[in-house]
Structure formats: C-alpha cells, structure tokens
Amino acid sequence: MSTSHVLILAAGKGTRMKSGRPKVLHQVAGAPMIDYVLTTAASLGAATRTVVVGHEADLLRSALAAYPDLRFVLQQPQLGTAHAVMQAEPLFAGVRGTLVLLSGDVPLLSADTLRTLLARHQETGAAATVLTAVVDNPFGYGRVVRDGDEVLRIVEQRDATPGEREIREINSGIYAFDLEPLFPALGQVASDNAQQEYYLPDLVAIYRRAGRRVAAYAVDRPEEILGINTRGELAAMSERVWQARRVALMASGVTLEDPATTYVGKDVVVGADTVIRPGVSLLGRTTVGARAVIHAGVRIVDSELGDDVTVLDHCLVVGARIAEGVAIGPFAHIRPESEICAGARVGNFVELKKTRLGAGSKAGHLAYLGDATIGEKVNIGAGTITCNYDGVNKNRTVIEDGVFIGSDTQLIAPVTIGRGAYVAAGSSITKDVPAGALGIARGRQENKEGWATLKKVQQKAEKKT
Numbered sequence: 105m106s107t108s109h110v111l112i113l114a115a116g117k118g119t120r121m122k123s124g125r126p127k128v129l130h131q132v133a134g135a136p137m138i139d140y141v142l143t144t145a146a147s148l149g150a151a152t153r154t155v156v157v158g159h160e161a162d163l164l165r166s167a168l169a170a171y172p173d174l175r176f177v178l179q180q181p182q183l184g185t186a187h188a189v190m191q192a193e194p195l196f197a198g199v200r201g202t203l204v205l206l207s208g209d210v211p212l213l214s215a216d217t218l219r220t221l222l223a224r225h226q227e228t229g230a231a232a233t234v235l236t237a238v239v240d241n242p243f244g245y246g247r248v249v250r251d252g253d254e255v256l257r258i259v260e261q262r263d264a265t266p267g268e269r270e271i272r273e274i275n276s277g278i279y280a281f282d283l284e285p286l287f288p289a290l291g292q293v294a295s296d297n298a299q300q301e302y303y304l305p306d307l308v309a310i311y312r313r314a315g316r317r318v319a320a321y322a323v324d325r326p327e328e329i330l331g332i333n334t335r336g337e338l339a340a341m342s343e344r345v346w347q348a349r350r351v352a353l354m355a356s357g358v359t360l361e362d363p364a365t366t367y368v369g370k371d372v373v374v375g376a377d378t379v380i381r382p383g384v385s386l387l388g389r390t391t392v393g394a395r396a397v398i399h400a401g402v403r404i405v406d407s408e409l410g411d412d413v414t415v416l417d418h419c420l421v422v423g424a425r426i427a428e429g430v431a432i433g434p435f436a437h438i439r440p441e442s443e444i445c446a447g448a449r450v451g452n453f454v455e456l457k458k459t460r461l462g463a464g465s466k467a468g469h470l471a472y473l474g475d476a477t478i479g480e481k482v483n484i485g486a487g488t489i490t491c492n493y494d495g496v497n498k499n500r501t502v503i504e505d506g507v508f509i510g511s512d513t514q515l516i517a518p519v520t521i522g523r524g525a526y527v528a529a530g531s532s533i534t535k536d537v538p539a540g541a542l543g544i545a546r547g548r549q550e551n552k553e554g555w556a557t558l559k560k561v562q563q564k565a566e567k568k569t
C-alpha cells in the first residue's frame with residue numbers, strides 16, 4: 105500500500121449557519137464537529153494530517169492546538185472546495201501516494217468506511233475515488249451522474265437540471281485521490297457555476313476528459329455521510345448521536361428514566377445499575393460508578409464519582425472527585441479541584457471550590473468553602489463562609505480533624521483551625537484557633553431587663569395625649 109495523507113477542509117464560512125464562529129467548531133452532541141473528523145482521521149494512521157483553515161482561522165487553529173502533529177494551511181479568501189485543496193499544493197510538492205480528503209462538516213463518517221474507501225481506491229488504481237450514498241432526500245448535495253459503473257461527473261444542486269435533481273446518489277464530499285495528477289488537474293477547475301466558486305467535484309469530469317478513471321464507493325449506511333450546513337441539521341445530527349449513546353448506555357446496564365432528556369458525552373463511563381433521572385447531563389471526561397443515583401436536573405462535567413453515590417436534584421459538579429457512597433445536594437455546586445471523601449455529606453446550597461472535604465465531614469446547608477483543606481469528621485455549620493479572597497490573593501483555610509464550626513461563621517483566610525477545636529456560631533475568625541480550643545469572635549450579648557415592657561407603656565401613654 106502506498107503512503108496516505110489526510111487533508112480536511114474547514115475554511116468555509118458556513119454561511120447557512122449564520123454564525124460568527126467557524127462552522128466546524130459548532131458542537132455535535134457536546135463536542136466540536138471537527139473533533140469527530142479528526143478522531144476518524146487519526147484511525148487511518150496516515151503519514152500527515154492537514155487542516156485547511158480560512159474563515160476565523162486563528163480561532164480554529166487555537167481550538168485545535170491540542171492535536172499533535174496537525175498541520176494547517178490558510179485559504180484566504182475562500183473561493184470553493186477546489187481552491188481550498190489547491191492551497192495545500194506547496195505541502196505536497198514531490199510527495200507521492202494517496203490524499204484522503206475529508207470535510208470538516210461531515211462528522212459521522214466511521215473509521216471502517218474510511219479504511220474501506222482507501223483500500224478500494226488503492227486496489228482499483230483509479231485517479232480518484234468518490235465516497236457516495238444513495239439517500240431518500242438528496243436535496244442540497246452534489247449528484248453523482250453515472251453511466252453504469254462509470255462516474256461521469258458530479259453536479260451541484262444549484263447547477264443541476266430538473267432531471268439531474270432526481271438522482272438520489274449523492275457526493276459525500278469525501279474522496280481518495282492519487283496525489284500525482286491531482287494538483288495539475290485542479291489548475292483546470294473553473295468557476296463558471298451558480299456560486300462562482302471553484303468546485304472540487306468538477307475534477308471528476310476533468311479526469312474523465314483526460315482519460316483517467318474515477319471510481320465511486322457507495323456506503324451502506326448513508327447517515328454516516330450526512331453533512332451539516334444549518335443549525336437545524338446540527339440539532340438533528342446531535343440528537344442522532346445523543347440517542348445512540350443513550351441506547352448504548354442502557355444496553356450496558358444503566359437505567360435512564362427519561363432517555364430523551366439524558367445527555368451523555370462520548371468519553372463518559374457509567375457503571376451498571378446506576379439510575380439516571382430526567383434532565384441529566386454527563387459530559388466531558390466523567391466517570392460514574394455502579395449503583396449511583398443521579399437525580400433530576402443535574403449536570404456533571406469532567407468529574408469522577410464512585411460507586412453508590414447519590415447526587416440529589418439540581419447539582420452542578422465540574423472537575424471534582426466524589427468518593428463512593430457520598431450524597432450531595434440538592435442544589436450543590438461542586439467546582440474544579442474539589443474532592444469529597446468517603447462518608448462525607450454536602451447538603452443544599454453548598455458551594456465547594458478547590459476544597460477537600462475529609463472522610464465523614466459534613467457541610468449540610470448554605471456554605472461557601474473555597475481553597476480549604478478540611479479534615480475528617482468535621483462539622484461545618486449552616487452559613488459558614490471561607491473568606492478566601494482578599495482582593496489580590498486567594499488564601500487557604502485549613503480545618504483539622506474533628507473540628508466543629510458553628511453556624512454563620514466567617515473564616516478569614518489564611519487561617520487554621522486546630523484539631524478538635526470549636527468555633528462559636530456567628531464568629532469572624534481572623535486568627536488561628538489552637539487544637540482543642542474554642543474560638544469565639546462576635547459582639548458580646550447584653551440583656552436590658554424590662555426594656556421592652558417599659559417601651560410599650562411609654563408608647564401607649566404617647567397615643568393618649
């Protein structure tokens with residue numbers, strides 16, 4: 105087999121999206137559509153991978169910075185798909201082999217189909233092989249005009265005659281090209297069409313005229329090559345992908361009480377016998393253990409939850425670790441770099457940020473715990489606030505094992521509450537509290553005996569006069 109190279113077209117404005125952002129960065133089921141294309145491309149083991157960028161090129165480049173060894177080519181202005189490929193010519197000077205061309209807006213292509221396309225192309229020795237599909241509604245796609253097995257040309261929707269519009273075999277926008285004749289032939293593509301653009305599919309007719317063979321490979325599952333041009337299509341494709349994940353999750357032993365409102369990202373792992381109630385999103389690199397219960401309206405992103413965890417209604421958990429058996433919520437907000445250890449409890453309206461809540465510790469109600477290290481068996485009273493920010497720096501609060509923090513306490517960081525200490529309710533703690541001590545920092549109460557009774561007598565007397 106000859107060497108293969110992948111080129112992905114992603115420079116177009118995506119006019120029909122009516123968006124300021126590159127189309128390929130719009131999300132399909134929780135991930136940018138181009139991520140799907142890049143993942144499939146990677147499976148091919150090609151020698152190089154290159155993306156043609158143009159519209160909002162810098163935004164796209166930086167969004168793809170995490171992909172190693174990705175090359176970029178700039179297409180400015182964007183004059184059509186053939187013009188886009190031509191911009192890559194300098195990169196392929198003197199390079200031989202196969203160029204696999206992918207479209208950034210066709211995300212569902214499978215690795216299997218791509219491998220088969222490449223294998224067929226290399227077997228037949230055609231100058232180009234077009235991936236096609238026979239669909240019920242070909243509207244908007246380029247139509248494949250054939251004479252038996254021979255592909256004669258591809259005609260765009262806007263340029264097709266009424267007869268050609270009846271053709272149901274469409275161009276996927278995915279091709280394998282022999283590199284050798286490709287760039288010279290691209291030079292012959294003209295822009296005398298409805299959009300005044302240089303159309304890559306015009307290569308088919310150009311190759312035919314030059315006596316070169318063009319093959320077509322029709323996919324079995326047309327849904328793989330659906331392209332996204334509008335927000336309606338984006339939503340429809342997202343739904344298709346979400347639905348496939350729901351089905352897979354249920355098949356793996358997870359209960360979805362309302363599958364239609366459950367949204368699960370592609371890298372999410374959920375253990376068997378976990379129950380997911382309505383309106384739940386599990387996204388990013390999230391793992392949920394077995395036998396967990398995720399109640400309604402919860403969103404969990406990039407987090408690790410152990411077995412038997414309960415997340416009560418309307419919690420948001422991002423970048424956190426929750427040990428097995430822990431219950432949180434309702435209405436808890438667990439922010440990045442937080443860890444809730446075994447046997448701990450986080451109740452309603454509690455926010456954690458960069459905070460470790462030790463084993464068996466409890467923050468039951470209405471608290472903000474930020475930049476805090478909290479030991480084991482600590483009780484955090486209702487309304488406790490770690491004042492971690494002094495306007496310039498974030499400071500840490502350390503609460504050692506067995507501490508009791510009374511309700512409505514402010515812990516003004518940096519501050520340490522020693523092992524087993526008590527902090528009296530309503531305190532503003534500015535100094536460390538030693539182990540075993542009571543810290544109390546609040547106005548002292550004074551009772552004025554008879555004051556209220558006397559006041560009422562005076563008020564009645566004033567009314568009479």
Ligand code: UD1
Pocket residue numbers: 113114115116117118156158179181182183184185186187188207208209210244245246247258260274275276277302303304305330331332333
């Ligand atoms: C294209 C094909 C059509 C095919 C369909 C499949 C052409 C002329 N038509 O139509 O036959 O059925 O895909 O989905 O190729 N792009 C650039 N630079 C440009 C223009 C486009 O990089 O100057 C990129 C886009 O970002 C996109 C891809 O090429 O990723 C396809 O462009 P798009 O305008 O969506 O082509 P379609 O009209 O869908």
Ligand code: CA
Pocket residue numbers: 209331332333
């Ligand atoms: Ca398209």
